[in-house]
Amino acid sequence: MQPLTPPASDLDGEYPRPQLRRPDWRSLDGEWRFAYDDDETGTAAGWFRTGDFDRVIAVPYPPESALSGIGDTSYHAVLWYSRRLSAEEVARTNPAGRLLLHFGAVDYAATVWLNGSQVATHRGGQTPFTADITDHIAADGDDLLVVQAIDRPLDVGQPRGKQEWLPEPHEIWYSRTSGIWQPVWVEEVPATHVTELSWRTTRSTDSVVLEVLCNRPLGPDAVIDVQLSYAGSPLTRVQVASPATGAPILDIPLRDQRNGQHYEKLVWTPETPRLIDATVTITDGDSVDAVSSYLGLRTVGTAAGRFLLNDRPYFVRSVLEQGFWPESHLAAPSADALRAEVQLIKDMGFNAARLHQKAEDPRFLYWADRLGLLLWGEAPAAFEFTTSAMTDLTREWVDLVRRDRSHPSIVTWVPFNESWGVRDVVTDEPQRAFTRGLADLTRALDPTRPVISNDGWEHTRSDILSVHDYDPDPETFARRYADRDALSRLFAGYGPSHRLMMAEGTADVDTLPVMVTEFGGVKYETSASAPAWGYSTSATPEELEHHLRGLFGALLDSTVLSGFCYTQLTDTMQEANGLAFEDRTPKLPLETLRSIIGRESHSQP
Secondary structure: OOOOOOOOOOOOOOOOOOOOEOOOEEEOOEEEEEEEOOOOOOOOOOHHHHOOOOEEEEEOOOOOOHHHOOOOOOOOOEEEEEEEEOOOOOOOOOOOOEEEEEEOOEEOEEEEEEOOEEEEEEEOOOOOEEEEOHHHOOOOOOEEEEEEEEOOOOOOOOOOOOEOOOOOOOOOOEOOOOEEOOOEEEEEEOOOOEEEEEEEEOOOOOEEEEEEEEOOOOOOOOEEEEEEEEOOEEEEEEEEEOOOOOOOEEEEEOHHHHOOOOHHHOEOOOOOOOOEEEEEEEEEOOEEEEEEEEEOEOOEEEEOOEEEEOOEEOOEEEEEEOOOEOOOEOOOOOHHHHHHHHHHHHHOOOOEEEEOOOOOOHHHHHHHHHHOOEEEEEOOOOOOOOHHHHHHHHHHHHHHHHHHOOOOOEEEEEOOEOOOOOOOOOOOHHHHHHHHHHHHHHHHHOOOOOEOOOEOOOEOOOOOEEEEEOOOOHHHHHHHOOOHHHHHHHHOOEOOOOOEOEOOOOOOOOOOOEEEEEEEOEEOOOOOOOOOEOOEEOOOHHHHHHHHHHHHHHHHHOOOOOEEEEEOOEOEOOEOOOOEOOOOOEOOOHHHHHHHHOOOOOOOO
């Protein structure tokens, strides 16, 4: 069988799920009917049967945003959407096939009906879900799709990240993103079909491990066929019979990688973002499902106080990415905006981005894979410690790790940030147990990446020792991160934010890499009348450049740090401490920023 075209590594960025692609899909984005249900009477009144709503919204933009056509940022806990599906949208070419309805993300709890029948429920504002709607399609081709979304603004136990709970945004929290905020689409699939692919590079990078999950157990005569190629040239092909029990797990050898002279030609790095194309075909009786995917050959790890990429020390130059746009909030204003965001980060001189308190659209991850940008995946936090909050956060985090663990760009997992949701982690053993447990669960789901148990301070068990430091004085920076003795003193007590660096145990700075994963936050704005917030202030472009050169220079001069993360990429609402304004215009020329950020590091193996 010939691979599907175009290859998954060479797409235009429109397809919503880049690493599991089928050619026959239909977008449902665009105009939907919409209504608020502030009295919460819609379900009892049967709105899911009628969908007769009086407003129009542009999906997938949240109703708080201008691009949605609604632009209402006040409290509304219950939202309703409806849309008629055309005969073309629900058509099937194979009578034995199935029709799947996909949602990229709906914040926070969703219920979906088709023609009055409930077809899906889901909790988790940043994770995808799917409904098989085949058996509910109307014979006359007149199908009504209705979605209810519940997103309670005052529920601080609900994982919400940087979404505001007060009436107006303040400090570092921003306007909410409710309801549908990532693409909605349908696709036809065979009766037996792939639901998830998980790619993992082995430590030697001379083979890859593939786990295939399907919608139902495969028959005894089922066959799995995997073809890998690079730049159009075949690499290998593996055909195996279905296992008698459990999900198929394939160990796929890459014989050329055992040749040391050839090794570097296939590995993935930000400087050489090589992607390997894959076609995975499942044949189960008369059912044949062929999907295209891609992967990157690379390993990450830590040793001797260094962060390692492909077993070599790699200095991480990262920026905090809020993924918030003024016109569309957490939703990207367009598919192309996601590519432009990755390119902007690279153009500034960074080789990494920390996705902060948000699970970014998979198409952003695709561009990071393709253009070459390391990413840190982070959970959106809850802000109280309760059974419900723990359950919801764990469920959503597991789904996010499973969704994103095959992307080569993702190199670190961060389930907690600054003790948000576990504010008493130093004194409360259940909270410490939760941070340890979720970090270890992450390692069990994905043993190939470092995990930070609680980014910034109050670590329990972290594979990278991170510190948040907004001191505006470069000389203080230089002293604080001068050598390993200075790092030992720092992690033995209270850090720059007057928080204990270790919630338990001691920090081995000789073994684990140390990174300053938040710093800077220098406010610079051009409008004196606009409300603005930052950790420190520069009044002119010249002052901003001087300030940045001092802070970045102090960290780059350190001989013991393994990386940093600057706060932040862009201004976000009232927070004016971006390197670019909200419209993504850099505050300093790109060549100036590159000369500051990309300067040689003194950190040596």
